[in-house]
Amino acid sequence: xxxxxxxxxxxxxxxxxxxxxxLHEGVDDQVTxxxxxxxxxxxxxxxxxxxxxxxAQFVPMEEPAAYDRIEDEMRQEAQEELDAxxxxxxxxxxxxxxxxxxxxxxxxxxxxxKEQSCDEVIILTESHVVREFLHLDWTSRARRKLDVPTLHLxxxxxxxxxxxx
Numbered sequence: 799x800x801x802x803x804x805x806x807x808x809x810x811x812x813x814x815x816x817x818x819x820x821l822h823e824g825v826d827d828q829v830t831x832x833x834x835x836x837x838x839x840x841x842x843x844x845x846x847x848x849x850x851x852x853x854a855q856f857v858p859m860e861e862p863a864a865y866d867r868i869e870d871e872m873r874q875e876a877q878e879e880l881d882a883x884x885x886x887x888x889x890x891x892x893x894x895x896x897x898x899x900x901x902x903x904x905x906x907x908x909x910x911x912k913e914q915s916c917d918e919v920i921i922l923t924e925s926h927v928v929r930e931f932l933h934l935d936w937t938s939r940a941r942r943k944l945d946v947p948t949l950h951l952x953x954x955x956x957x958x959x960x961x962x963x
Contacts, residue, residue, distance in 0.1 A: 800827040803916040803946075805907050805936060806835050807923040809879035811954055814922060815886035821920070821949075830893045832914050835880040836903040837873050873898065904939045911944055919948040 802822070810818075822829045876898055884894045895914075899906035911919060921937045937950035 800825050800829045801914045801916040802829060802831050803907060803910050803914065803919045804831050804833040805903055805919070805921045805940070806833060806880075806883060806953070807936075808835075808953065810883040810886055810922065812886065813956060814951070814953055815883075815890060817951060817956070818887070818920060818922075819890055819892065828893065830895070830914075831887055832895045832897075832910055832916065833880065833884055833887075834897045834899050834903070834906055834910055835876055835883070836906070837876045837898050837900045873900075903936060904943055907936075907940055908943055911946060916946060918946055919944060920951060921948065922951045922953045924953055 800822070802818075804818070818831070880896050880898060884896045887894045897906075897910070907919065907921075910916065919940060921940060923936060935950075937948060941948045
């Protein structure tokens with residue numbers, strides 16, 4: 799079995815799924831994709847922090863239950879994006895496992911690579927020019943931490959469009 803860890807920043811589209819599969823066309827073993835998507839709760843955390851530091855004039859004070867509701871909604875949206883992304887691969891005959899992560903995405907990726915004995919990692923994100931230049935992006939961090947081949951693909955762009963960037 800050939801295990802591939804996929805860290806995605808947002809919901810995949812058809813071109814993303816097709817390109818992922820194209821990378822493994824020549825693999826003789828059964829390929830299993832292990833996809834993780836971080837739950838981005840930073841807006842809720844920022845709102846809570848601003849209120850705690852007297853920023854009520856900028857952020858409306860709300861009951862703590864409102865923050866729980868916001869986090870639940872974000873978790874639900876992330877789960878829907880993850881399910882839709884996995885469906886694109888399963889519709890193409892692939893085996894996929896999924897997991898939402900609520901802690902550092904690179905730590906989660908490292909855990910996944912160890913748990914599943916992954917042979918490679920693919921990270922799909924938007925372009926983050928400043929983070930990439932400073933090597934603070936997910937791919938740079940993963941390459942420093944992991945001992946498996948790690949590929950960065952730009953979401954929603956063909957291989958040709960990525961090569962032109």
